[in-house]
Amino acid sequence: MSIEELTFRDRPINMNERGGRKWVYAKKPSGKWWTRRTIVAWILLAFWIGVPFIKINGNPLVLLDIANRKFIIFGAIFWAQDTFILALLMLSFVLFIVLFTVTYGRLWCGWTCPQTIFLEMVFRRIEYLIEGDYRERLHLDNSPWTVKKIFKKTLKHGIFILISVAMTNVFLMWFIGSEHWLEMIREPISKNLGGFAIMLLISGVFYWIYSFFREQICTMVCPYGRMQGVLLDSKSIMVAYDYKRGEPRGPRSTGDCIDCKQCVSVCPTGIDIRNGTQLECVNCSACIDQCNKVMKITGKAPGLIRYASEASIKGGHTKIWNARNRAYSVVLLIIFSFFVYTLASRPEIETTILRTPGLLYQEQDSTYSNVYNIKVVNKTHEEMPLELKILSHKGRIQLAGNKMTIKDQSMYESTFILYIPKAEITGDKTEVKFGIYSNGKLMETYQTTFVGP
Ligand code: SF4
Ligand code: SF4
Incomplete structure (x- = not known):
């Protein structure tokens, strides 16, 4: 038995007995599965690069604008008010991952994980092209520094650096949008020093991962890989x-x-x-x-x-399908349908009405009044003329500004005063109900309190 066969349970194969790194010189793969994986990888890479440029109703397909707490996922915009829906989606997603792994093992790792795709399909391919297959690479690494070796190593690492910078910029576009990214690169670096430094830092991390750290991300860092022990079973x-x-x-x-x-x-x-x-x-x-x-x-x-x-x-079977993975697949389908349903059934507008902090009621001749702040998010792709009405009382609303029009996928913020006849107020706190209308159609109702004497 070889040393590896004896020690594979004691330490990772890419580690020597002293805990140092043992470089993996993997042979270039080829065959039916490799071709299939290559096709999947190129589709995913094209999707990843294309996402910031693909627009739905003028918005990118996906935008993770953390600074403005605005997330666009497949054209649907999520604001801070949608945290509950997002949390629900995240929870379903985690459940989906767990169930998927229990059924299909680490299919994600081998076929769709960005780490595997970049390492195996981009960086290693360039390495094979410049330095050759595993034997040539091993020989090159162990040979003295010659002009040929310096040329090959410089060329390889130069291309690796360029790709790392390109990758970082595509990633940045996912967070700031392609237009904003274009604006930034047209401006002098001195205007975006912070952003430039972040870009360089992330590029450096990518370069280090794909040039040196490599498979250790999967074997030592990735939490998903570490969870396999509890997620996988004999089926x-x-x-x-x-x-x-x-x-x-x-x-x-x-x-x-x-x-x-x-x-x-x-x-x-x-x-x-x-x-x-x-x-x-x-x-x-x-x-x-x-x-x-x-x-x-x-x-x-x-x-x-x-x-x-x-x-x-x-059991000596060659078939991989059994009652269990069929049943789990049905559950996966249900969870996925729930995803789609939650997205599709979001209300078209979302309103928040809160009494202006620090202000009490005011008394007029025949009425009491309260001041409120109103925020309405339009989640549709059309501009909406809105109207605010009081439904629970015979009151009157005086809005700051005269028009309540809200652009598509944006937020409207204003202040208004609600006057209610004294006879209608019976206590120091009265529940009031508002209706938000658009073109005469009731879009949403909102309940809050009205303070009185
Ligand atoms: S490639 Fe196939 S035949 Fe060769 S050692 Fe591996 S399992 Fe055995
Ligand atoms: S990572 Fe797993 S699937 Fe890939 S070659 Fe190694 S043993 Fe085979």
Whole structure:
């Protein structure tokens, strides 16, 4: 047995006995699953770059404007007043992640996680192109510094820095919008020194992650990866080695595994999947492709390493679908539908009416009056003429300013005085109800208090 085989449970494979880093030289993957993953990755990358530029009714598809507490998600704008809906969506999302992982394992990590996509599909590909496959890279790293080595390393790291800066700028657009970003880069740097420093800092972090830290994000930092131990069970679908078929392993043994270690050489986290499910496995499927090539050469059926649950391998089944993952998928669908329903059923406007702090009631000849602050958020994509009426009493409203028109996807703020006849006020606190109308249609009602003598 090799040292790795003996120590894989004691320490991460990319760490030596002293706790130092052991660099992973992964072989360039190829095959059916790699092609599929590449297609998915390019679609996601195109989506990620395109999001700040895709507009729905003049708004970006997604904008996470934390400074102004305004979030646009697929065209729907969420304001600070929507915190409850956002919290509900986040909760559903967490539930979705948990259920998804229990059923489909780490599909997210291998196929859609930005870390995997950037590292495997962008940075490592450039590395393969400049420095060659794993043997050439290993040789290059261990060889003395020559002009050729300096050229290759400078070229690689130069491109890595450029991509890190580009990535950071796309990310910034998700938070400040593409127009604002364009405005900022047209201005002299001295006008946006803070923003420029943040951009440089984040670019530096990206460069460091994808050039040096790499797979350690998955094996040491990512909380989602660490949660796998509690989220996965024997029925979860993951990349698994069929030990029933493969063992006993060896070139001349009766098992299908010829112990060529091709699956290990291609693994971006450097592990041996034949040791069973491990925290370091990001389910990238590279070992499936590599082993299938070996199976083809040896004339055996593909799928010695495949997407399967531990239970299906133990029971000798090749099918991954069972009653449980079907049932969970239905629940996932219900949660997702809830997402869509919550988004679609948001009220068109959201009103807040509060008595102006620090002011008591005022007395006129036949009325008492209170001063209120009003805030209305228009969540539709149309301008709305609004009208405020008192529904619960025979009162009169005097609004600051004469028109109550609210632009699409924006907020209206004003102050008004409510006069109520003395005869209608029976105590020091009276519940009053307002109606907010648009073109004669009641859009929302709002209840608050009116203070009297
Ligand atoms: S690639 Fe397949 S045959 Fe080779 S060691 Fe891995 S599991 Fe065994
Ligand atoms: S064991 Fe296989 S699926 Fe897991 S990370 Fe390594 S190559 Fe990818």
